[in-house]
Amino acid sequence: AQSVTQLDSQVPVFEEAPVELRCNYSSSVSVYLFWYVQYPNQGLQLLLKYLSGSTLVKGINGFEAEFNKSQTSFHLRKPSVHISDTAEYFCAVSETNAGKSTFGDGTTLTVKP
Amino acid sequence: DAGVTQSPTHLIKTRGQQVTLRCSPKSGHDTVSWYQQALGQGPQFIFQYYEEEERQRGNFPDRFSGHQFPNYSSELNVNALLLGDSALYLCASSVHRGNIQYFGAGTRLSVL
Numbered sequence A: 001a002q003s004v005t006q007l008d009s010q011v012p013v014f015e016e017a018p019v020e021l022r023c024n025y026s027s028s029v030s031v032y033l034f035w036y037v038q039y040p041n042q043g044l045q046l047l048l049k050y051l052s053g054s055t056l057v058k059g060i061n062g063f064e065a066e067f068n069k070s071q072t073s074f075h076l077r078k079p080s081v082h083i084s085d086t087a088e089y090f091c092a093v094s095e096t097n098a099g100k101s102t103f104g105d106g107t108t109l110t111v112k113p
Numbered sequence B: 001d002a003g004v005t006q007s008p009t010h011l012i013k014t015r016g017q018q019v020t021l022r023c024s025p026k027s028g029h030d031t032v033s034w035y036q037q038a039l040g041q042g043p044q045f046i047f048q049y050y051e052e053e054e055r056q057r058g059n060f061p062d063r064f065s066g067h068q069f070p071n072y073s074s075e076l077n078v079n080a081l082l083l084g085d086s087a088l089y090l091c092a093s094s095v096h097r098g099n100i101q102y103f104g105a106g107t108r109l110s111v112l
Helices: none
Strands: A003-006 A011-016 A018-019 A023-026 A031-038 A044-050 A056-058 A066-070 A073-078 A086-097 A105-113 B005-007 B011-015 B019-024 B031-037 B043-052 B053-057 B064-068 B074-078 B087-094 B107-111
Touching: A003 B074, A011 A018, A018 A105, A031 A073, A044 A056, A044 A066, A044 A073, A056 B043, A073 A086, B005 B011, B005 B087, B011 B019, B011 B043, B019 B087, B019 B107, B031 B074, B043 B064, B074 B087
Parallel strands: A011 A105, B011 B107
Antiparallel strands: A003 A023, A018 A073, A023 A073, A031 A044, A031 A086, A056 A066, A066 A073, A086 A105, B005 B019, B019 B074, B031 B043, B031 B087, B043 B053, B064 B074, B087 B107
């Protein structure tokens, strides 16, 4: 069985400041890791994914994440946030080629002017 | 190229009723998964369909059932609705054994 823990339910930050959203996972098998963003009243949009290879992955909108196998973490970072980054962010894990994902409970990122 | 489309956008039902939600996958995708997202929580996997058969199922009761059609579109049916079934229902499509799922905007179900 897999599980995902997003360590912060809410993260307030000022515009142009850096941000890190933390995600830890648990699995007994090899996994793929994902970060999604959800704006109000919308579905999930894929920000970035780790499938294999380089542990530092870059995604859309200037976000990046680092896969740390020893710490079973996949933290999301952005060096300088904008007001438009205000949204709900979800970390997810799936077994390789399983097709289904297990999600964390989300982190609400609020960017203040 | 249309992405994943879901209908209806919103739905209001009363306890005990039955509901059907619909999903059309992204062009080229043959696998459809359904998720339930309760308020303030992450999506939870309900089931996945491929080749018109349920291939995987999450921890949901038999009141939740589905169907996939030859054109790969899918329906989610929920019988004997409970207040706790109120949620955003998300459909995701992918290629079989693919790594990437694309999500629709969801159907917001309110059970009164």
